[in-house]
Amino acid sequence: MSANFAYQNTRDFEFILQEWLPTEQIFNYPRFAAYYSKDEVKTFLAPILKMCKEVIEPTNTDGEKNPVRFENGQVKTPPSFGPLFAKLQGEGWGTSNIDESEDAMVMPHILHAMVWEMFNAANPTFGPYIILTSGAAGLIQSFGSRRLKDMFLPKLMDGTWSGTMCLTEPSAGSDVGDILSRAYPTETPEIFKIKGQKIFITGGDNDFTENIIHLYLARVEGARPGTAGISLFVVPKYWVNDDGSFSGNDVQTTGVEHKLGQAGSVTAALSFGENDACRGWLLGVNPLENEGKGQGMAMMFQMMNMARMETGHLALSCIANAFYNARDYCRERIQGRLLTDPKSGRVPIMKHEDIKRTLLMGKAHVEVMRAMLYKTYFAFDVRAHDPDPARREKANDLIEVTTPLCKAYPSDEGWWLCGEAIQAYGGYGYCEEYPVAQIARDIKIYSIWEGTNYIQALDLVGRKMTMKKGSVFTAFIENIAEFCSAPRNEGQFTREFANLEKALTAYRQMQKILLKLASNQQMNLVAVYARRILTATAQLYGAYLILDQACLAQKRLGELPADHYDRAFYQGKVEAARYYLLNVVPNVWLIAELLASEDTSVVDIPSESFNY
């Protein structure tokens, strides 16, 4: 039970903001220009380390000691969560950063995300209470009438109320189109009666906000079946009257889940309209006036895409914190003698090759994922604020293609990577007094919620690869090819570039096979390989990003004197890239070979054979 926030510095963030990405473009947008420049980002980042250690980390311990409970129909959250929610929301670290009103004081999305990487590392089970509130507020901000905005936004932003996303039902998880929740028109056109059951709702109830605003998917009675007929509603736990007072809204919590991890996070089962007295506000058109078509799914995708990014981001926080903890432990733990110098004394285990390899493997993955996520967060700022429509569109394309990668890659790798962080500790890692055990329990959910990683793989292969007739994805891959063929110094990363090129060639081969399978109607084989194709795509893209960073780091190393303090950072970047390119990237051509084999064992095995 020892939560530990082990980030030591913000150097990689500064590298991303001040050296790698052209963020001056963002800091110069009129929205941000009156405030800080990219050279001043430490003003934000520096206090966060201390705040995480002193203010947030203790709440993580609290979450483990006082997990969420459901007693006499009431949800009880860990006692420190409410005050933390009020503090972070009230001080402007959370939802108010999405505020689009003219005089809002907001920071660029990319910088905000860095702050949250640290907050989430200090307590991953707390983050979603605010992330979901931001998502819910974002939907009202984008699609709500003036009246709804005035009614809900100020209190969602200042921490008085919280928000959720309600998709999942007992019989409809991945298949949102099959939801049974219904909405019935009332005399007021925007208000509908709501009836249905939702399960697994994160932050679905709590004991610290006055009201909870559910963004709720339901089908208006008479609308089309499937996802096409679904609409989105704003369903408050307590109905908000015109004078701001509350009336009951027939929303009941029927229980909370007991989970592998995320002990501090409420996962609620909710019943809406059990007594026919639940009402919600419709966002968008009434499907009965639109040939039965609802706009709910399309709208909810705004929140889901954001939440998918945040899910991958949470996984990154957990992996980074697990390996930073492992690093600290491996420096302290004395065990064994050097293989190369057995006569010398016992050494810290950090000195053993296998431990160093484990730590470098963790570091390389963390830095690849960070590069991947923050490049997409950069695109969020461009999409939201750039005056040039062509740039905005390009940014949107990158976001579309990389969202499934950003969600699934960290959350897939995170599970075994945390296992390796535990392995580096040895027996103590398996014990709850050390933080990595909890991190491993907490991280598993990220490959499941917000659409399982198989759903992400289908999104990549089925939608993103074919978007705008495939031109977007072609450009995405072409970018990597251009990077490979750009002029570079003789002898610089020769083997690493060779691997990147080899992976690229293999990947293109894979794309051809995919096309063939699709045109032969062999979608079942595409499905068999889909998750692995996503992994290969992320590894190819991640390899390009980390090698790009390493080239920059190499250049800096050439400029700095031999005893400069910052050399260790740049050298670390170079070695992380080398490790990734030489040890991880070969998986891309392995997967390409596997696909080329068109192995049908999965298709062929009868389900009865699993009896044995």
Add this chain to the structure above:
Amino acid sequence: MKVLVCVKQTFDTEAKIELKDGKISDAGINLIINPYDEVAVEGGIQLKEKGIAKEVVVVSAGSDKAMDAIRTALAMGADRGILVKQDTAADEYARACALAEVIKGESPDIVLAGHVAADDGSSQVPTRIAEILGFPHVNVITAVEIAGGKATCTSEADGGTQVTEVSLPAVISSQVSWNEPRYPSMKGIMAAKKKPVSTVDAAAVANKVAIVSVALPPSKQAGIKIEDEPAVVGAKLADWMLNTVKVEVK
């Protein structure tokens, strides 16, 4: 009522001190507000929140980098900043003269500061400022009440507390236990950027002391660990003390 808080920028207390060319090197070091001064800033802001002070002005003497310390104090809630540009090699006397000069121009009712700086630990500047300005000075305070042009301060005293009453204007320097400094809020950080900060050159005053040399403490020798039966451990330890460390027995 105007409160002026003196803040010094120091190394992060967790920073590893290294010497380069015989001087303490600040390369790669995270710089922070001296934690004792941070308490003074918090104290000033609380006086404002209680409606006692109207304005909280932060003053820092140092290099351009000290602007970050001022911004942090503004982000916490101070209203205005003054950077007194001064060579970082200035001694406590020169520093106090430079600050006193600015304080004279500002004529605050209360001057707050931490009682000591976490880096050189000399505990001189607030006292010197009071001396130069002819203000009363109360040190290591843990609480203060302001009323009727007077400050009633509770300070730490040997084995107990001491309550002192002084008339304003006065210099009051804080003990860390006075309060718990707040973290700057995001809104505070944003707002800080738009708060006024002026820059002045330090009054030209020569140092009174010269630093002759700086040295790091000798690094600790690795200890030894003797593991055995208690009786054997005792004998081995005695042998180690006599023959290896050569402890003299008189």
